[in-house]
Amino acid sequence: MGMEEETLAADGSAHYRLRCGPEHEGGPGVAHGGWISGVFVEIVxxxxxxxxxxxxxxxxxxxxxxxxxxxxxxxxxxxxxxxDGGKWTVEGSIHLASSGTELAHATALLVEREMSHYTRAREWLGREEAGSDGTA
Ligand SMILES: CCCCC/C=C\C/C=C\C/C=C\C/C=C\CCCC(=O)SCCNC(=O)CCNC(=O)[C@H](O)C(C)(C)COP(=O)(O)OP(=O)(O)OC[C@H]1O[C@@H](n2cnc3c(N)ncnc32)[C@H](O)[C@@H]1OP(=O)(O)O
Structure with a gap:
């Protein structure tokens, strides 16, 4: 996702230096919105x-x-x-390094899971595909 450096601050926040490469260009000279969302999913x-x-x-x-x-x-x-229990609200922001101006902001809801989440996901997929008649 173009991350170059990560540091953790004493208050628990995470800080990154990053750059959007030309492979994620979504308009002339500017990032695709999906890259921006992907960065947020990664950092939260x-x-x-x-x-x-x-x-x-x-x-x-x-x-x-x-x-x-x-x-x-x-x-x-x-x-x-x-x-709130197992639900976390995590915020994120992306800034232009030269000026510090905020370019994008995100609010995410994270839900705590155990590693069994992925086993259950595979089991769910198996049931889903077994029940599919292929017309969907
Ligand atoms: C030491 C540990 C670390 C181990 C790490 C190991 C490996 C990691 C390796 C590398 C990681 C590296 C870097 C990590 C960086 C990025 C990670 C990217 C992560 C992702 O890329 S992630 C992909 C996108 N993500 C999904 O793929 C989720 C698909 N989805 C689901 O799996 C379910 O949809 C789920 C689980 C979200 C909810 O499932 P569910 O509802 O059955 O869960 P549950 O009942 O437990 O909900 C509990 C409470 O959350 C409320 N709640 C739930 N969802 C809500 C919503 N959307 N809005 C409002 N409230 C919501 C409920 O209402 C309830 O609220 P209440 O408790 O108050 O009743």
Whole structure:
């Protein structure tokens, strides 16, 4: 996803240096929105891993404030905004490194899981495909 450096701050927030390469260009000179969303999924999910908790993204809301330029130094951060049992609200932002201006912001709902999440996902897929008549 173009991450170049990650640092953890004393307050638990994660800080990144990154850059969007030309392979993720979505318009002349600017990033595809899917790359921006992908960066957010990565950094909010990684925050949970850093806190030694496996969690998956249940919902993600992205506000695209300004076009994100390709081939420019960017910064990003992710931080825990709230916790309600096994549900975490994690926020993230992406900034132009040169000015610090926020280009995009995200709010994510992470749901705590055990590793059995992936076993159950495979079992669910097996049932789903066994029950399919191939017309869907
Ligand atoms: C030491 C541990 C770490 C181990 C790490 C191991 C390997 C990791 C390796 C590398 C990782 C590296 C970096 C990580 C960086 C990025 C990771 C990317 C992660 C992803 O790329 S992730 C992919 C996209 N993601 C999905 O693939 C999820 C698909 N989806 C589901 O799997 C289910 O949909 C699920 C589980 C989300 C919910 O399933 P569910 O509903 O059955 O769960 P459950 O009942 O437990 O819900 C509990 C409470 O959350 C509420 N709730 C749930 N979803 C909600 C929603 N959308 N909105 C509002 N509330 C919601 C319920 O209402 C309930 O609320 P309440 O408790 O109040 O009733």
């Amino acid at each position: 999910g990684h925050l949970a891993v850093q806190m030694e908790q496996l969690a998956v993204t249940g919902a993600l809301s992205v506000t695209y404030r300004k076009p994100v330029p390709i081939n420019r130094p960017l910064t990003a951060r992710a931080w825990l905004a709230g916790k």
